Amino acid sequence: MVKYWRIRVAEQEVHGYAQELAATNQKLEQINQELERANHLKDYFMIRAAHELRTPLTTILGEVQLALRRLDKAKSTEKESLLWRRHFDKIEARTRVLQALVEDLIEFSSLHTGEKILQFxxxxxxxxxxxxxxxxxxxxxxxxxxxxxxxxxxxxxxxxxxxxxxxxxxxxxxxxxxxxxxxxxxxxxxxxxxxxxxxxxxxxxxxxxxxxxxxxxxxxxxxxxxxxxxxxxxxxxxxxxxxxxxxxxxxxxxxxxxxxxxxxxxxxxxxxxxxxxxxxxxxxx
The missing domain is CATH 3.30.565.10 (Histidine kinase-like ATPase, C-terminal domain)
Incomplete structure (x- = not known):
């Protein structure tokens, strides 16, 4: 009887450990799902932010280039033209830098999430x-x-x-x-x-x-x-x-x-x- 009782106690303990392990595994699975969703949200935010920045940057760059072309045709003094051109050149240069950064971010996000399809x-x-x-x-x-x-x-x-x-x-x-x-x-x-x-x-x-x-x-x-x-x-x-x-x-x-x-x-x-x-x-x- 004593031996049988010990076996029953051991079986109950094993069953209890199994239930605890199953509960822990379920919690870990839930945490992993939450982490994966948070990671997707982060990727989604990055690519959305980059796309939202791309449109106004393209507009700014287009307007600057248009202004530069008009400046070349405008009847203004050489000194005034040089002054305005210097300002517009700086705006264009900085806009191109920011545009390159945004394109890098879009490229990274697209590759990281698998949206970018490679053409072999x-x-x-x-x-x-x-x-x-x-x-x-x-x-x-x-x-x-x-x-x-x-x-x-x-x-x-x-x-x-x-x-x-x-x-x-x-x-x-x-x-x-x-x-x-x-x-x-x-x-x-x-x-x-x-x-x-x-x-x-x-x-x-x-x-x-x-x-x-x-x-x-x-x-x-x-x-x-x-x-x-x-x-x-x-x-x-x-x-x-x-x-x-x-x-x-x-x-x-x-x-x-x-x-x-x-x-x-x-x-x-x-x-x-x-x-x-x-x-x-x-x-x-």
Whole structure:
């Protein structure tokens, strides 16, 4: 009887623990649902705010450009024209900066929520690199070295989005390095993937900074001190694009040797990755 009684007590205890565990799991599930909804609300707010800002910015920019054209045709003194043009040029420049920030926010939100659908097809990665480097050389006047294999690098990808990644990485290298230093860029095929790298001789990044570089809205102390503009979204957007191609992006930075960003993307994207990249975004409840 004693043995039987102990077994019954143990069974009751186990049953009680099972009920407690089930209740705890139910609470955790409810909390997870609430957190997911809060996350969706945050994403929804960001993209709505960005879209609401885009319209007035476009209007302001259009009005400034119209005023500048009329100013060129107006019969006013040269001194007055120069004075007004200086004001309008400042307004246009600042509006373009703000417009670029809003576009970055929209791009990030669309990729993060899955609303941005990637268009996969054959594209020449060598050509993408060549065009971006040529444009950046013209725009910055900087020395940029580009090393590519003699044959085209054809990959299955969204060419427009990969161009965006290359622009982001090259622009970063130019932005955070001294003007008299050289930017080194290269791409080659390795193990059925394209390996792309961008090197600059700017200040080294600590391991702590490297661990946060691809986080949304993260900016290094150096960037915050010397470069006021920017959301800190360029690398985050690049990471989203690369990963949706089934690839990887990482950084290596050593004191005295500069900083190098690496991107590795498979030449042929797997069907399941293409399917994921074409999934519509989940709607909020």
């Amino acid at each position: 097809g054959p594209c020449d990665f060598s050509k993408i690199c060549g065009e971006v480097v040529e444009n950046q050389r013209t725009y910055s006047g900087r020395q940029i070295e580009l090393q590519l294999p003699p044959d085209p690098i054809i990959i299955q990808a969204d060419g427009k989005r990969l161009t965006q990644v290359v622009i982001n990485l090259v622009s970063n290298a130019l932005h955070y390095s001294l003007e008299d230093t050289v930017i080194s860029i290269g791409a080659h095929v390795e193990d059925a993937s394209v390996l792309f790298q961008v090197h600059n001789e700017g200040p080294a990044l600590s391991l702590e900074q490297q661990s946060h570089l691809f986080d949304p809205f993260y900016r290094t102390p150096y960037a915050e001190t010397f470069f006021r503009e920017g959301w800190g979204l360029g690398l985050t957007v690049s990471k989203e694009i690369v990963e949706r191609h089934g690839g990887q992006i990482w950084v290596k930075s050593i004191e005295g040797e500069g900083t190098t960003f690496f991107v590795q993307i498979p030449l042929q994207v797997e069907q399941n990755i293409q399917a994921f990249s074409h999934q519509p975004a989940r709607k909020m409840a």
